[in-house]
Amino acid sequence: MAIAPERIAVDWGTSALRAWAISGSGEVLAEARSDKGMGSLEKSGFEPALLDLVEGWLSGPVDVVACGMVGARQGWVEAPYTPVPCDPREVRRVRAPARDPRLRVSVLGGVKQDSPADVMRGEETQIAGVLTADPGFDGVVCLPGTHTKWAQISAGEIVSFRTFMTGELFALLAHSSVLRHSIGEGWDPDAFEAAVADAMSRPEALASRFFSIRATALLEGENKPAARARLSGLLIGAELAAARPYWLGQRILIVGSEASSAPYAQALGGQGVDCARRDGDAMTRLGLANALVKLGDSV
Amino acid sequence: MAIAPERIAVDWGTSALRAWAISGSGEVLAEARSDKGMGSLEKSGFEPALLDLVEGWLSGPVDVVACGMVGARQGWVEAPYTPVPCDPREVRRVRAPARDPRLRVSVLGGVKQDSPADVMRGEETQIAGVLTADPGFDGVVCLPGTHTKWAQISAGEIVSFRTFMTGELFALLAHSSVLRHSIGEGWDPDAFEAAVADAMSRPEALASRFFSIRATALLEGENKPAARARLSGLLIGAELAAARPYWLGQRILIVGSEASSAPYAQALGGQGVDCARRDGDAMTRLGLANALVKLGDSV
Numbered sequence: 001m002a003i004a005p006e007r008i009a010v011d012w013g014t015s016a017l018r019a020w021a022i023s024g025s026g027e028v029l030a031e032a033r034s035d036k037g038m039g040s041l042e043k044s045g046f047e048p049a050l051l052d053l054v055e056g057w058l059s060g061p062v063d064v065v066a067c068g069m070v071g072a073r074q075g076w077v078e079a080p081y082t083p084v085p086c087d088p089r090e091v092r093r094v095r096a097p098a099r100d101p102r103l104r105v106s107v108l109g110g111v112k113q114d115s116p117a118d119v120m121r122g123e124e125t126q127i128a129g130v131l132t133a134d135p136g137f138d139g140v141v142c143l144p145g146t147h148t149k150w151a152q153i154s155a156g157e158i159v160s161f162r163t164f165m166t167g168e169l170f171a172l173l174a175h176s177s178v179l180r181h182s183i184g185e186g187w188d189p190d191a192f193e194a195a196v197a198d199a200m201s202r203p204e205a206l207a208s209r210f211f212s213i214r215a216t217a218l219l220e221g222e223n224k225p226a227a228r229a230r231l232s233g234l235l236i237g238a239e240l241a242a243a244r245p246y247w248l249g250q251r252i253l254i255v256g257s258e259a260s261s262a263p264y265a266q267a268l269g270g271q272g273v274d275c276a277r278r279d280g281d282a283m284t285r286l287g288l289a290n291a292l293v294k295l296g297d298s299v
Numbered sequence: 300m301a302i303a304p305e306r307i308a309v310d311w312g313t314s315a316l317r318a319w320a321i322s323g324s325g326e327v328l329a330e331a332r333s334d335k336g337m338g339s340l341e342k343s344g345f346e347p348a349l350l351d352l353v354e355g356w357l358s359g360p361v362d363v364v365a366c367g368m369v370g371a372r373q374g375w376v377e378a379p380y381t382p383v384p385c386d387p388r389e390v391r392r393v394r395a396p397a398r399d400p401r402l403r404v405s406v407l408g409g410v411k412q413d414s415p416a417d418v419m420r421g422e423e424t425q426i427a428g429v430l431t432a433d434p435g436f437d438g439v440v441c442l443p444g445t446h447t448k449w450a451q452i453s454a455g456e457i458v459s460f461r462t463f464m465t466g467e468l469f470a471l472l473a474h475s476s477v478l479r480h481s482i483g484e485g486w487d488p489d490a491f492e493a494a495v496a497d498a499m500s501r502p503e504a505l506a507s508r509f510f511s512i513r514a515t516a517l518l519e520g521e522n523k524p525a526a527r528a529r530l531s532g533l534l535i536g537a538e539l540a541a542a543r544p545y546w547l548g549q550r551i552l553i554v555g556s557e558a559s560s561a562p563y564a565q566a567l568g569g570q571g572v573d574c575a576r577r578d579g580d581a582m583t584r585l586g587l588a589n590a591l592v593k594l595g596d597s598v
Contacts, residue, residue: 081518116507117514147477147510163514164506165476172471177464178446203503204540207463208415211446215416215462219380241503 003029007063007295008054009288011281012070013122014039017049021057026289030057038069038076046076047098050105058102065291066096067108067284068122079109081119085157086111088124089131089290108291111158118163122284123149125291126255129283131156132290139251143280144260146171148239150246162246164239167260173210173231182217186225189266195233196240196267203238210234236267247273256280302328306362306594307353308587310580311369312421313338316348320356325588329356337368337375345375346397349404357401364590365395366407366583367421375404380411380418384456387423388430388589407590410457417462421583422448424590425554428582430455431589438550442579443559445470447538449545461545463538466559472509472530481516485524488565494532495539495566502537509533535566546572555579 005021012018015037021030036049050064071079077096088111096105110121123143130137135156143149146168151161174183199206213227240247247268252275254261254268265275304320311317314336320329335348349363370378376395387410395404409420422442429436434455442448445467450460473482498505512526539546546567551574553560553567564574 112514112518114518117511117518119514119517162507163510165509166506168476169506169509172475176471176475177467202541203505204537206502206505206541207465207468207534207538208461208541210464210468211462212416215411215418218418219411219413219416235506238503239506242501242505242507 002059003057004059005029005057005062007065007292008057009285009292010050010064010066010070011068011122011125011284011288012066012075013037013068017053019050019053020285020288021054022289022292026293028285038072038074043076046070046096047100047103050103051100061102061104063292063295064103064105065093065108065288065295066105067125067288067291070096071107071109071121075107076105077107079107081110081112082124084111084113084161085159087131087157088128088287089156089294091124091128093291106291106295111161113161116162118161120149120151120161120163123151124158125287126280126283127151127153127158127287128290129286129288130253130255130278132286133278133283137253139253140246142247142252142254142264142275144254144256144264145280150243152246162243164243166235166239170232170235174228177210178214179210179227179231182214182222182224182227183231184224184228186228188223188226188229191226192229192233192263192266193270195230196237196270199234199237200241203241206234206238232263233267236263240267240271247271252276253278255283301358302356303358304328304356304361306364306591307356308584308591309349309363309365309369310421310424310583310587311365311367311374312336313368316352318349318352319584319587320353321588321591325592327584337371337373342373342375345369345395346399346402349402350399360401360403362591362594363402363404364392364407364587364594365404366424366587366590369395370406370408370420374406376406378406378408380409381423383410383412383460384458385410386430386456387427387586388455388593390423390427392590405590405594410460412460415461417460419448419450419460419462422450423457424586425579425582426450426452426457426586427589428585428587429552429554429577431585432577432582436552438552439545441545441551441553441563441574443553443555443563444579447563449542451545461542463542465534465538469531469534473527476509477513478509478526478530481513481521481523481526482530483523483527485527487522487525487528490522490525491528491532491562491565492569494529495536495569498533498536499540502540505533505537531562532566535562539566539570546570551575552577554582 006024007022018033092109152159305323306321317332391408410423451458
């Protein structure tokens, strides 16, 4: 059966593209995804990549709102950063050039902080989703991922934030370093917990502890699930040591997938911090839906 | 002119193979190298790779001594680790199987430490070179590289050591992470020094400082030499914070190439530590020459 969405929401990151067809009443009618992330596209490739994915949904002109790296300098169109403090539901947006008259595409800009220098693209939409679901939210949102963000939210605004390359470091070390020989699938919660504690008390020793994972495997035999949990625990423990002002005595909401959120919840739980959790994809959709409604208001 | 060495010294690492033809009096007659490192070879590939390189030097049977990853489990033959404390001039060696009767190959084993778990393969030969040049050396040897080692030497023995994955982290972050867009050739000594101080005082913030390099480039414009120096300074600063017992109030000798040693000398100099320096290749050759002489003694 043909669907005829009134709006399309798009989450366009570095490595993936996802789109949702949305009815006039806000219902998700269909979902589609492809691996045509911003990282693999030339400027002229964005419109065809989107059409490939959503052409079957189009009968007439449709409003499209996209968030993420699609708005970077190398993206479809550069959408400028809004400086903190700002309401993530009100970030700057720009029109992306499209030849097909059925596509009316707006790209949401990211959020920047001058000191310390920091940027986000995509996470502001997830935080907008959090504030759409709970307009009174006051506290800290932790968004685990390739570049984990901690954001202080107060009075409906992002007040400050900080990024850690924890996820990217984990991927590089587990798959591309000498540790790849010693790390495998599986998980050992005790090894994780010990590594978090170890890194929180001696975060400077990280580069030495990494090599110790390899040396332990050589001298005592392989335990690939424990090695994987230990690497994750070392990285997250060091992050928690540095992010302490963001979580100590704060109300914490973790926004992400189950896989990326669970280790953070375990590590924070070990520090006596109870965290609420929300699904990252759901928050992205809610943030985009909010942006689409605003678009309707302003037309 | 044909040369007829009495001995051949071989430094066989993960990514490269180097051989020196040595006369009866210890003189280097010739040098050869190839990219047939241990990482690219099957067990059966080691003898052919060596013959490719040195066949022109062979007239009759020759003693060959090899150090490095060639003695790992995946190498030509596994040469067991000698536990610390030990004299690096007396590590265990094993005979490698060779079909060609002209090759009498001994492989030197590495050194291990049970607690904290740590291993070296190759660096023990460089330290043997240091002790061959200066038998009374008492202090700390720092060997910068992919896996930087700090080794406490006393009474002719390696007493303890510690490995940091600093060089491998630098390579992964500079070439394979999001920072690759912001890092280029060149060097900024002031940016390096500031980053060392920053990481020494807040080593736990490393994963956040890394992302700041990218964010600074996006918000303030690119400065690729400064970004490269900053990444190096952050990593070495954190290493110095963790390795403090190895350098504070110690006599330090840095053994390595000019490129890998200079940043360590600058960072330690900033802490008021004067370092002596020796060339890494020269120490490897000296350590191998010492092992070849001992081989002669024991025949």
